[in-house]
Amino acid sequence: xxxxxxxxxxxxxxxxxxxARIGAGSKIWHIAHVRGSAVVGDECxxxxxxxxxANTVVGNRVKIQNNVSVYxxxxxxxxVFVGPCVVFTNDLRPRAQNPDWTITPTLVKRGASIGAxxxxxxxxxxxxxxxxxxxxxxxxxxxxxxxVRGNPARPAAWVDEKGEIVSRDxxxxx
Numbered sequence: 595x596x597x598x599x600x601x602x603x604x605x606x607x608x609x610x611x612x613x614a615r616i617g618a619g620s621k622i623w624h625i626a627h628v629r630g631s632a633v634v635g636d637e638c639x640x641x642x643x644x645x646x647x648a649n650t651v652v653g654n655r656v657k658i659q660n661n662v663s664v665y666x667x668x669x670x671x672x673x674v675f676v677g678p679c680v681v682f683t684n685d686l687r688p689r690a691q692n693p694d695w696t697i698t699p700t701l702v703k704r705g706a707s708i709g710a711x712x713x714x715x716x717x718x719x720x721x722x723x724x725x726x727x728x729x730x731x732x733x734x735x736x737x738x739x740x741x742v743r744g745n746p747a748r749p750a751a752w753v754d755e756k757g758e759i760v761s762r763d764x765x766x767x768x
Contacts, residue, residue, distance in 0.1 A: 602634075614646075617654065635672065653704070667697035667716065674702050677710035677728065684716045703738070707757060725753050737767070
């Protein structure tokens with residue numbers, strides 16, 4: 595973490611447990627909850643009512659919009675955008691009682707963007723610079739710079755680093 599930047603801002607209504615690591619210049623907003631073993635990088639914005647579970651990792655310059663829960667097993671790399679009400683899961687076969695339960699990890703690579711109300715089923719990797727359209731249900735890996743949409747999410751196009759569509763042929767990467 596960069597010690598030359600400003601101290602993090604934590605809104606008085608946020609619950610940041612002892613042991614949580616919050617990077618320089620990051621902002622934790624209203625009624626957010628950050629568990630004690632969570633790590634938030636530098637210059638992040640963690641919106642209203644965001645929950646960061648134990649052992650979650652959020653990279654640098656990440657923006658997580660309101661009403662998102664990031665559960666244990668999810669890793670978010672640098673410069674990722676997570677839209678409002680995105681759902682991450684960490685259990686492929688959820689049951690209220692399962693003594694054999696294990697976390698199924700999810701990885702969101704650098705620069706990816708996830709649209710509002712998207713659901714990411716655990717056990718997948720979202721590639722660098724990929725885009726997930728709002729409302730999509732992602733059940734499989736997404737390639738770098740691929741745009742996916744729908745339920746289940748399917749390839750729709752290819753984007754550049756700015757998120758601009760560079761090809762509408764989802765079968766051929768430019």
